[in-house]
Amino acid sequence: MAAVVSWYGPLIDLSAAAGHVGGFVQFLVSVRRVLPHQEQNAATGRTYHRIILEVGDDTRSSFSVSLWSNNTSSTIVAGDVLLLQNIKIVEFRNGLEGRASQMSAVQILMNSKDLVQPEGIDEFIINCKVGNATRSKLRRVSEWIVHTKRTCAENHQQVMSKNWKERMKNDTTDFLSISELLPQSKPCNLNIYASIGKIVLMGSLSLELKGQSSVIEKHSLSGHNDIVRDFITTGCKLCGLPLYQKNLHGDSTYPIDCPDNPKYLHVIGQIYKPFMIYVQDQTGQVPVLVKNKVAEALFSNISADDVSECYKSRHCMLVGTCESGH
Template identity: 40%
Template sequence: MASAFGWFGPLIDLSRASSHIGDFVQLLVFVHRSFPVQCKSSKRDITRTDIEVGDDTTPYFLVSLWQKNMASMVAAGDVVLLQNFKIAKYGDAVEARTVQWSSLISLVHPHHSLLSKAVEELVTGCRVGATTKDKLRRVIKWVQQSRSTICNIKLQSNQTQQIEHLARNWTVLEEERPRDCFSLIEVSQLTTTCKAVVCASIGEIVPLHSSRTLGDTKNEKIFISKRVYRTKDGNLVDDLICTGCQLCGSPLDSKFEQSAVPLICWKSSTRLHSICSIYRPFMLYLWDESDYMPVLVKNRIAEILFGNIKAGKVYSAYKEETHSQNLGPRNECKDKDTRERTVINPRSSSEGLPSANTSEVDKDLQSEDKHLPDKFNFYRVWVILLKMLLKQGKNSPLKFEINVDPSLDIESGKFEMVSAKMPCFGTK
């Protein structure tokens, strides 16, 4: 892609870029890598391509390509000539960027030829001026001399080149496979931090409250299985749903002591909490033939247990139902009168012929439709799921993945649930 406008500036080394801020220059560089960057403007989203380049004076330098056709011409390992690029400075960072009359020429492509051919052979094949050829010669020599740090190239016995990845300057944490445990007592005896997979049944749900008293234990108020069948237990939703962070699952309401409220969210890149209605952390008591175990459950895992129903939907449906029940006595007489008129004036007679007062019946049916719920009642479904989960001794075991951290106590997450799924027992 040759430039139709000619050169508007000198061919410079990358080390001198800071001396040409705001100027147009020509750059002859080796491309390390390219990656797209999403940018947001007032009207629409724009995607540009950033390329990381280098030459014999500066190993790493950033160039921004705003033209899509130019970005498609760049590949990692090429030596390219960037024509009419503008040097810009943002804070302490200096970079080059395209303008309307910028262009790009690929001089050496693909990158395998950088090592398989001699320097003069590569330079002779390029139709560029003497100054550009001299710069190209220096860049190719730099790439060949620095190949061990740039692309780690090794020659095999069959004289083929194998390009390996850049050497990492960080440690990659390999995810450990969870330990398969046969019983809960085996999980409870683990002495190292790990993940464990075990099959067990759900026995009880106990909310984590700082205001729990001995009287609540005696009256069995802390056990959800004893309260879920009570029709007038208004505190059930408040005890299991609160305001908190949907990322880390930490409650941020007044029921917890202020010292227990984390100031930052370690699961957010901005360290800010994402506030919404969440499931309050609770202890899920699991049991099998060997033992029982309290496991900490936070918001996201609670959603899995409750059929992927978010706490906000449950709380909104609960508040709407409570509000409609408070308005119920006012409309009781109207509902009764509507039902009587519907019985007196049915839609059709026993012979299948339409009744004489059809229009009045249609109006009654329309008024009845107004009393039907407009939204799906997530609160009632959630209560049904709670009842099904807490049918002690009547449910099949589930397969739980649990984080084990022996350094913590039980309520702080010594055993914390990671996932729950139906076990699949294979047959031979």
């Protein structure tokens, strides 16, 4: 497409980013994923909050853009269509990414809900207060989004894994997509229909969100295969909190009272340690905290006590075999 030059830089396709390294440009893109991120200044020790967006357009399906966290960027969710202005193209880890500066601007032209009904998109684009070149790009990106969603839906119907439970047609109105879930700011009960992407142990989480490993990745890479120690511990069977849980300072965070018992007493036993599962659908991904009771349901109603007893008996058998072998 022809570049339209303004104070914000030329409006370019993502596929043309390599020709603008070191320069400032405009992008009109669809948000695929939103990842919060923290960086620490080595000189001052101050922590800066940034938001990493995985975006795409009709010329390139994936590209990373880093924004400063502010009132506008904090409201961005997967599925939004953005006009990013004054974004600098930089080389990063043998690739390219866009980085916001103090002069950058972000406009949310369309949110994920505007694209739910394709019939109303044309009217929305016509009434959008942007220039002709931007409107033309907005139309192409919108058509690309609709086409991509339709293709994903068709492929999902054609290639249905045997381990997946297909949603009943009459239940579709009872479930939200993840992009509709993210804007919810008040505590409430909602239903979503999504698949589990990976399980992340709480012990591997860090403030910088670095080094997150799924259970499979951890046990494949480290050679440590005692998965029971990672999942089972002593704690309260009702509230699901570990008995020996500590904070970063080494102090115990175990509450005196159990919030799930009318008598405020903990019921001590073997429990599943709290862990995170990342669930995803076509619109995005979100982490979900899983505690003991939910973990039991997730693991085919097998209790932590049963897992622990099975592990102990098997461990004793292995020890006995080794001793007899010597």
